[in-house]
Amino acid sequence: MSRRILLAAPPLCELAEAGSSHATFLLLPHPRHSQPAYYLPHPAAPGTPQLLELLKIAPSSGARSWFLTPDEEAETPATALLGEGEVVRDGALHLLAPIDPLFLLLPILSTLQPWSELPYLPPDDLFERCASLCGAELARQHNASMKEASARQKDKSRQMDVELVDEDTEWEDVGRFGALDFVQRRLMDLCDRLDVSPTLTTVRPSKARTIAALEVKLSYLSSAATFDAAPTTLGRQLARALDADATDEERAAARRRIASDTLGDHVCESWLAELAAHTEGAGQKEAEAAQS
Incomplete structure (x- = not known):
């Protein structure tokens, strides 16, 4: 498995060192172009970011690598001159930057347009619909790309087999994202709500x-x-x-x-x-x- 350099705030480092199962990336539609991108939800103290975006800063041209020195405290006179260290072949720098869930909700909820024709739904049902629609759209884009790549093959006898994806599939991470408490709270800022009963609230994007x-x-x-x-x-x-x-x-x-x-x-x-x-x-x- 290749290694990468990742910059993260101290609370996230402590979370990773503790081996928390909550430090799991979600693959979600990017707010600008709706293509899959990685985001990390994490349990945070009140007033601190609860969703982080994985960003990549890479050199514009040429191959780059990271040269990492060994831990100086662990060095001994016998090993100090051996050049013990590490080379990370991926020269990109990966960052975890805070992002408002609002931006991720936009492309997800937009799959339900036109909103005015949408019935009021419980948040869980709303995200279930979104997961199905996002999954279908991603599958359609993949299938169209594969067909186009196959059609570009000049030698018809050597055209590659097209492996298509079932379009009747859910984007599971969209559902996981929608189940997060802080995401559902942010959802309320974008929706009209209808309280059906003391225990049931329904929403419709506005x-x-x-x-x-x-x-x-x-x-x-x-x-x-x-x-x-x-x-x-x-x-x-x-x-x-x-x-x-x-x-x-x-x-x-x-x-x-x-x-x-x-x-x-x-x-x-x-x-x-x-x-x-x-x-x-x-x-x-x-x-x-x-x-x-």
Whole structure:
């Protein structure tokens, strides 16, 4: 088994060292392109991230490796000159970065569109439908890719056998993701709810609530305080986008553009378009109200 370099926060390292069964990755649709990606849910203290995204930073060209030195405390004079260490062939750096479950809920719930025609369902039933629809879509994409690859073979006599996947299958990790308590709590921010009884709550995804949740994200990300807290990333982009004598209005508009582009890393184009249309409509209403 090949080894990789992974950076993780201390609580996660303690979790791994303890051999906790909770440290299990889930393979879920990526928020932007819906292709499978790895995410790690973990038991965390209140106020700390409960979902982490596995990111990979790899060199753009050429092969790279990691050269790891041995533990200096374990070295002895007899072994110090032997060059005992380790070479990790995979030169990429893997990171575990916090991510809001909201972003993963978007592509999963979007499989149920149009939401207005959806009945109110218990959260478990909702995610069961999503798991089936996500699994079917992933299977269709795989089958289409395999057929296309086979058709590209110039030598018809040597065309590869196409191994297709049953499209009537569930994406099991989608169901596991939906069963997590913190995911179901976040789901409530995106749904209208109907309490059928004291013990049964049903939900239906709401476009208005989803846009409102994204607007909260965008407003926070575009605030001056957020940019001041990230001078080497967001702050640097802002400095490049503005002249030194830019007005406060120009700076606010530039921050919002940069924040929207950043949000696009975890939101698909269709939801960004919905958010932009909502913002434009709200701006027009404010302008009309100011004139009246």
